[in-house]
Amino acid sequence: MIHVEHPADPSRPVVNALTIDVEDYFHVSAFDAPGRRAQWANFESRVERATDRLLELFEAASVTATFFVLGWVAERHPALVRRIAGGGHELASHGYAHQLVYDMTPAAFREDLRRAHGAIGDASGVEVRGYRAPSFSVTSRSLWAIDVLIEEGYAYDSSIYPIFRDRYGLPGAPRFAHTIVRQAGCLLELPPSTVRVAGLTLPVGGGGYFRLYPFVLTRRAVASLNSRDHRPAIVYLHPWEIDPDQPRQAGSACSRLRHYVNLRETEARLVQLLRLFPFGPMSALLPQAAARASVVRTAAAPMTVLGPPAWQVRS
Numbered sequence: 001m002i003h004v005e006h007p008a009d010p011s012r013p014v015v016n017a018l019t020i021d022v023e024d025y026f027h028v029s030a031f032d033a034p035g036r037r038a039q040w041a042n043f044e045s046r047v048e049r050a051t052d053r054l055l056e057l058f059e060a061a062s063v064t065a066t067f068f069v070l071g072w073v074a075e076r077h078p079a080l081v082r083r084i085a086g087g088g089h090e091l092a093s094h095g096y097a098h099q100l101v102y103d104m105t106p107a108a109f110r111e112d113l114r115r116a117h118g119a120i121g122d123a124s125g126v127e128v129r130g131y132r133a134p135s136f137s138v139t140s141r142s143l144w145a146i147d148v149l150i151e152e153g154y155a156y157d158s159s160i161y162p163i164f165r166d167r168y169g170l171p172g173a174p175r176f177a178h179t180i181v182r183q184a185g186c187l188l189e190l191p192p193s194t195v196r197v198a199g200l201t202l203p204v205g206g207g208g209y210f211r212l213y214p215f216v217l218t219r220r221a222v223a224s225l226n227s228r229d230h231r232p233a234i235v236y237l238h239p240w241e242i243d244p245d246q247p248r249q250a251g252s253a254c255s256r257l258r259h260y261v262n263l264r265e266t267e268a269r270l271v272q273l274l275r276l277f278p279f280g281p282m283s284a285l286l287p288q289a290a291a292r293a294s295v296v297r298t299a300a301a302p303m304t305v306l307g308p309p310a311w312q313v314r315s
Ligand SMILES: [Zn+2]
Pocket: 021, 023, 094, 098, 133, 134, 135
């Protein structure tokens, strides 16, 4: 795997990326269990109400975002997908059935990807160009997914979290936008944000981390990424994170803590974040990143191969 890192450009103003993974509270991987998927259709769906609330908040803040929509949701709530697009937001794919990528074969992953692509396209008429895996499940076990995404015509991916976690993460992967070069072609990788503290790479500004950390830490991290690193933060949330009254589910104590901590705080924190920093969709990061990557690639020498040798797999 060859990575071409895109240098920061201090001459351009930084716009952060605001991203939403559109799924219902019962799709979450932490609560998955044998037989549970067959029950999905029986749960009370709350994704429309919560996503509509996000759309209101974004309209009030005059912000557009990227919505990575689960195909399962797009099929059942096509009008919601149209409302997202109608608000001027970018549609992208969160896969179809919220299967962890490393639990699928490449053929099953391609099928899941195509089914989501079709469902979102049928609902909206939009052809999605971006992908985010359920639970960031593109890891050292599933890097073949990058080849499939390239072959399926995707422009970017946001599934590789450069941290160590039980369910996901690729420690040592580049922290900022980079192009992954494979025989099949290139894919822009836009990783969720991290900061470096005491030699460690720590996740920041998304999901459970956004809810768990005091807001002042998130604010400082985004400010540091923007002003010190001249990099956009890539923030992610889910509609269920602004829905504190969602039905409680069975799961381990750890999963319940991660899922339910500070749900009542999320909306106010999000509104504050949108007041403090400029945000836009992932697609706003593309022209600059793609342009800079092409400069790097076409110049003869300066292609930089990054990442520790342990996980560099040349195709
Ligand atoms: Zn998800």
